[in-house]
Amino acid sequence: MTKNAEDTIGEKTDLQPNECSKPVRNTEKPVQKYRLTVQIAFALLCVWIGVEFHLFVRFLDSGGTTTFVSRPPGAEGFLPISSLMSLYYFFQTGEIHTAHPAGLFILAAILIMSLVFGKVFCSWLCPIGFVSEALGDLGDKIFKRRLRLPGGLDWPLRFVKYLLLGFFVYVIFFVMTELALRTFLDSPYNLTADIKMYYFFAEITPFALTVIVGLVLLSIPIRGFWCRYLCPYGALLGILSLLSPQKLKRNTTSCIDCGKCAKVCPSFIKVDNINTVWSDECTSCMACVDACPVANTLVIESLIARRRVTKRLVAVATVGIFVIITGAAMLTGHWQNNITTQQYLEQQLYVRGYGHPISGSEMEKLGRPQIDDEKQ
Ligand code: SF4
């Protein structure tokens, strides 16, 4: 270890070296400010999409008499179930379903970045993750410390998101036939799913509003309540993140056991006690890497290349994967769907009446009328 007066750690509390030599100060630039910037930018993009979508629906509601505003395809990023079905349809048929192609590409980008860098989407891009984090920070300020549910409650609750994911995976991948899948994707319900989602929030019921307010309030004392316990999307990304070859590693030789990494971890991972982080809850936020006071002690390492991956590379590549995949969709003509404005105006007359199948058997039945017709 090289010793330099300015490079060594001076604070008494940090000085608990395992070796005789003084530990070298971690001078690598933190990335949390960049992360916050990316989170804000992405949240603003979502707000802009929301405003544009509102104007589009207003145009439809007017029967096409107000100024035309085109539908922003990015809204399909908020249709994860439909996108998952489109992905399965793509695997089955090799075709990109034309109802919500942007949703499919957004989902693909998120899945790929999770396979490469873990749950980076949750901590860098997801607007709900961003709001959830802000509420958790507010809770830290109010309660003057980071509260956490007791293990006996935390563990079973963390399982809930996997149950929700399991339900969707079971229905989509095991219950629905290819015909049922196609029937659902072609159904008026799916074609107008983004508009129905808009009405869900624009004309929110007292019950739904109470649930959302409850989740917001719970997220203040219980950091990441939605993300940690309920989000099935996060559950899927958590499973994929375990396959990611990029892992957070602690150098036990240079570690001074200060515990700063574990203290800042929003996922309550005991980073200071483990050599390699293999956790479905790690969001690759890199707060622990930034907080570690000793150089080259907490690093992201590629298990394949056996090389260190810089924080900057993770940040740039995360945004890059998203931009490249969604950009490819735009350049290849797979961003906009093929529903015409006239078709939207016609559907608008019935959109409030479209209900969605709510059980596995109803999903299964989607494919049956055609099967029965064929038999007759
Ligand atoms: S282990 Fe580190 S990178 Fe993972 S969630 Fe905790 S602070 Fe973020």
Ligand code: SF4
């Ligand atoms: S790895 Fe964690 S415990 Fe070890 S020096 Fe870094 S912050 Fe402190």
